[in-house]
Amino acid sequence: MPDISRFALGLRARLAGAVRQHPVLSIALALKLTTAVALGAVWQTKIRHSGDLNDYRDLLVDDPGGPSGATVKVTSLGTTMMLVDDGTTQILIDAFITPAGLLDAALGRPVSTDPDAVDTALDKVGADRVRAIFISHSHHDHALDVAYIANRTGATVHGSPSTLNIARGGNVPEDRLALLDPEKSVTVGSFTVRTIASKHSPNPMGGEGATIDKPLLQPAPISAYKEGGTYDFLVAVPEKSMLFKGSANWIPGALAGVHADALFLGIGGLGRAEQSFSKDFLDATIGTVQPAIVIPTHWNDFFCPVHEGVPLQRKLVDNTPAAFDTVLARTKADGVDIGLLEAFASITIR
Known part of the structure; x- marks a missing residue:
């Protein structure tokens, strides 16, 4: 440069x-x-993408075909949105497909779900048996499309009061709205889902703990999508489990005693974090959960449509190569496998 x-x-x-x-x-x-x-200068230092996914192409995984036997297939739809499928029942973690452009965010322009974009993505991954949607927090890049997807699929929305107000704004019936409760597990088909209280990565948009206090109607600016509380989800079937952690932060001790075969680890913001924060975060997640494999999430530029590929985050948002390298170093030191999922790619948990 x-x-x-x-x-x-x-x-x-x-x-x-x-x-x-x-x-x-x-x-x-x-x-x-x-x-x-x-x-x-602004382009070089802020708007340009922070790196090239090709530099990490040897980490990409994709297991085509559906789940078989006792396996579970997890398919990425970009950012932190995952379709979890045991061959009979499907659940979704987060609900964000519609691209909200960088200018929309910068200028505060209202955005709405794009039904065509959502339908195309869901059809592409075969999301035709979705019974539940679990939302980790209520920012737009996790929950923008939850109402539309719930109405399309008939799924129950599990979320914070803020998430449920997003769903109400899209006319999801009350009998398909379920408040997250860390004290109780939820059974969906063969899946058991445990909610674990967590924290958003530092300095969240709108402030930590900001809430959506009435039904949120679209179109609305992305600033209207307040955090509303952040949660992790431990998804288990007989003899295997997956932990979905959408944000790079934690509550000390919250994951004590938690084990997962696969850890879907949100790393957004980790590339700009202090070294001590990164070490403590990875101690609290990889070190505590001791997974067989780590799948980093929340690393792609969520201002770009997923059907056009998933470039790394822009420099103004994060230094994604630094985040990748930090997690790579930790998994190597711990002898843990690591894999990256592009949009519409899948991994089979055996």
Whole structure:
């Protein structure tokens, strides 16, 4: 990457000379060129994607075909949204497919579920037996499409009071709304789902613990999707279990005694975290849960449609290669397998 500051200094000197010779025209040109340089600097340091997934392509996994026997198939739909399928029953973790563009977020423009985008994605992964949707928290990149998907599938929505208000805004019937309760497990077909209280990654949009206190109707700006409390989900079937942790944070001791064969680990923000935070987070998750495999999630640019591929997060959001490298180092040290799922790719938990 070029040294932008050195380039800008040189350009400034040349513009000063031009202004002395042709004051009026040169001032206009100077303003345009200065703006171009400033925009280029913003692109390089903020808006550009933080890395290239091809650098980690040897970690990608995809098990085609459906689950068989005693296996469970987990399919990614981008960000933290996962379809969990035992061949008979399906559940969804989170509900976010509709792309909310970067400009929509920056300008506070209202957004709505895109039915065509959601239908296409759900059809592509064969989501035709969904009985329950579990929402880890109520930000748009976890819950934007929950009402539409619940109405399409007839699934019950399990979430915080804020999540249930998103569903109410989309006219999901009250008898298919279930409040998360960390004291009680939920049975859905052969799945047993335990809710574990957690925390959002540091400095969440809208503030930690901010809530949605009335039905949220679409269209609405993404800032309206308050966190509403954050949760992990331990999903178990006979002889195997999976922990879905959507955010890179934890409550000390919350995962004590929890074991999972597969850990779907949200790493959003980990690339910018202090080294001590990252170590403590991985101690509390990988070190405590002791999975056979870790599948990092929440690493793709959620402002891009999933059907166009899943580039890494933009620099203004996270340093995804640094997050990958931190988790890679830990899994290697612990002798734990690691895999990455692109959108619509699957992993079989045996």
